[in-house]
Amino acid sequence: MDLLVRNVRVGERIVDVAIEGGRFARIGPDLDVDAARTVEAGGRLATPPLVDCHLHLDASLTAGKPRHNLSGTLIEGIHVWGELKESLTPDDVFERAQEIVRWSAAQGTLHIRAHADVSAKNEAPVRGLLRLRDELADLVTIQVTAFPQDGIYSDPRNEGLVERAIDLGVDCVGGIPHYEPTAELGLREVHRVFELAKRHNLRIDVHCDETDDPQSRFLEVMADDTVRHGLRGRVTASHCTAMGSYEPYYSSKLHGFLARSGINIVVNPYANSLIQGRLDPYPKRRGFAQLKELLAAGVNVSLGNDVIMDPWYPMGKADLVDAAHLALHFTYMSGLEEIPEMLRCATERGARTLGIEDEYGIEEGKPADLVIFDAPDPIEVIRLRAPRRWVIRRGRVIAETTPAQTTLLGEPVLFRGNPGSPGAPSCR
Ligand SMILES: [Zn+2]
Numbered sequence: 001m002d003l004l005v006r007n008v009r010v011g012e013r014i015v016d017v018a019i020e021g022g023r024f025a026r027i028g029p030d031l032d033v034d035a036a037r038t039v040e041a042g043g044r045l046a047t048p049p050l051v052d053c054h055l056h057l058d059a060s061l062t063a064g065k066p067r068h069n070l071s072g073t074l075i076e077g078i079h080v081w082g083e084l085k086e087s088l089t090p091d092d093v094f095e096r097a098q099e100i101v102r103w104s105a106a107q108g109t110l111h112i113r114a115h116a117d118v119s120a121k122n123e124a125p126v127r128g129l130l131r132l133r134d135e136l137a138d139l140v141t142i143q144v145t146a147f148p149q150d151g152i153y154s155d156p157r158n159e160g161l162v163e164r165a166i167d168l169g170v171d172c173v174g175g176i177p178h179y180e181p182t183a184e185l186g187l188r189e190v191h192r193v194f195e196l197a198k199r200h201n202l203r204i205d206v207h208c209d210e211t212d213d214p215q216s217r218f219l220e221v222m223a224d225d226t227v228r229h230g231l232r233g234r235v236t237a238s239h240c241t242a243m244g245s246y247e248p249y250y251s252s253k254l255h256g257f258l259a260r261s262g263i264n265i266v267v268n269p270y271a272n273s274l275i276q277g278r279l280d281p282y283p284k285r286r287g288f289a290q291l292k293e294l295l296a297a298g299v300n301v302s303l304g305n306d307v308i309m310d311p312w313y314p315m316g317k318a319d320l321v322d323a324a325h326l327a328l329h330f331t332y333m334s335g336l337e338e339i340p341e342m343l344r345c346a347t348e349r350g351a352r353t354l355g356i357e358d359e360y361g362i363e364e365g366k367p368a369d370l371v372i373f374d375a376p377d378p379i380e381v382i383r384l385r386a387p388r389r390w391v392i393r394r395g396r397v398i399a400e401t402t403p404a405q406t407t408l409l410g411e412p413v414l415f416r417g418n419p420g421s422p423g424a425p426s427c428r
Contacts, residue, residue, distance in 0.1 A: 001025060002395050004035035008046045008372060010362050017046070019368040022394035027364055039372070039390055039397065045381060046372045047343065048361050049110035049391075050320040051350025053266045054205075054238050054304025056147075057097035057114040057132070058088070058125035063309040074210075074275045077312035078149065084311070085120040093128025098136065100308055103318040105140050106399045108371035108388040113143045113205060113236075113304070113354055115174060118165040119150035119158055126165045133171075139393065143354060145205045147174035152192060153185045159192070166200050173197045175206040177218040178242075190218055194225040203234045203355060205266075210239035212276055212287050214246055220254060223261035232262035236353055238304070240265055241276050241287040251290060255297035264353040265299055267291050267345075268306035269327040271313045291331035295341060302350040303327060320346045321385050328382065340378035368395040374403045384415060 005017040016031040017024060026033065059081060063069075066083050069076045097114070104112060114133075116126040126146065133142040146165035152158050152175060166173065175193040177186035190206070197204045209216040219237050226235045246254065258265070267289050276287020294301050303323050308316035324342040328334060333342055351360040359367050375386035391399035406413045 001033050001035035002037070003368070003392070003397070004031070004033060004038045005046070005370075005372070005390075005392075006038060006040050007043055008041035009043060009376060010046050014043060017362065017370070019392070019395040022368055022396075024362060024364050024366055024368050027362065037397070041372050041390075043376055044372050044389060045375055045377055046362060046370045047347050047378075048351065049369045049371055049393075050108045050346050051111040051302065051354060051356075052104060052109045052305050052318070052320050053113050053236070053264075053302045053350045053353045054268050054306050055100070055112050055114050055318075056117075056307055056310065057100055057112070057129055058093050058116050059310040059312075060100045060308045061096040062311065063314050069311050069314075072274060073278055074271075074312065077275075077310075080311035081117075081149070085117060085125065086122055088120065088122065088124040088128075090124050090127035090131065093124050094131050097129060097132045100318055101132065101136055101140050101142070104320075105391065105393070106388075106401075107319050107321075108391045108399075109140070109318065109320050110369050110391070110393055111141045111351065111354055111356060111360075113145060113172065115145045115147040115205075116165065116170070117149040118146045118161045119148050119155070121157065121161070123161075123164070123168070126168055126170065130169055139398065141356070143171040143203070145172035145174045146170040147207070148176060151176055151180045151185075152189045153180055162196065166196060166202065170202070172203040172205045172236075173200075174204075175208075176210075177206065177221075178209050178211050178213070178216045179207075186218055187221060190221045190225060194229050194231070197234075198229050198231070203236070204231065205236040205238060208237040208240050209242035210272070211242050212245055212279070212285055213242055216242040219243070220257055223254075223257045223263050226261040226263050233264075233352075234355065235261075236264040236266055238266040239268055239272060240289040241272050243289045244276065244287040245285055246290075251293065255290075255293060255299065258294065259298040263299070265289055265291075265294055265301045266304050266353060267301060267327055267331070268304045269323055269330055270305060270316060271307045273326065273330055274313065286330060288327075288330045291327065291345075292333055292338070300349055300352050301345055302353040303345050319385070321381060325382055325385050336379075339382050342382055343378040369393055374401070
């Protein structure tokens, strides 16, 4: 065997994981195998890789260029980005995005859906991110979405730019219907996105209802188009923050439609926790999709980092466990069974959103991608935002983190859980 991971927790079991030729070869207790390298996991939890379902890699690390977003609002962010994007080059986009991909991989995120702003007339975002997808494929699997930040119909050139990005080879078609000048144009945009995706056999990922306006209801149109076009499982609606302002009757009706359509919802807790509710007097709405209620209704929900040090968000370090931790707070997911669900939203539910389940999961025969956390169980992973002790890609250890050690009056402080929790194990 090429690599053997001893004493690692997978699901409810402590097992050994043997890897050969980049795939999981054998998984079971006390395997009698030799390997070129052995990792002693000491009872730590392993999961398949984290999946970042929504990341604007073309804008990452541009904060302050050409100027800072002084108000911190979504609209000033769009204006700042508009001032910058025509001056970008594919190489500049590639270099910045590559840095974020390195941060992501180091923290166990090995699948990313990126959004390339195709409203940029210079095609720099889409060209830079397509090069990134192809050149970094051994490290991280990337899908690129053609995202018309300025809308498809707000400028007569934009529809052609989306089609041009499709010709260049994107994986998904995007949209932003709530940003169109009228609701009628927003409806037209949704239908156009579905037509294009169907014709070119692409997935769909639309920025949908990212507003506090409870009258913004393009999500129901997306659900209906998903059913009519037979695209169950291939369609994602991202952000969906207007849902945080929908009243209960409409919400319950919508949840049923969404579940039946098989649409995926992506929650992006970082920017939306800061952008939504800006115009409200106190008490302020915080504008989140109804993650808890959607899961209860049987809708697949996953997570994205969305923005990292860009015109919309000056913070961020590409850690999807941090995003899960933040989303838990805004969506009231603190029940005992709900906390582990947040880790599933960051892993296997993300894989379902990206449509990669066939090549995802710790199972014999599948690609040997996994993350070993410095924690014994999912609750401790979320609570501690546990370091990723080892990250393994195609059977190779690509990242290792030595956890920090804190002492108080000369004695170690371990931040271990309550007596019912085994606490973070020490490395043997
Ligand atoms: Zn976004």
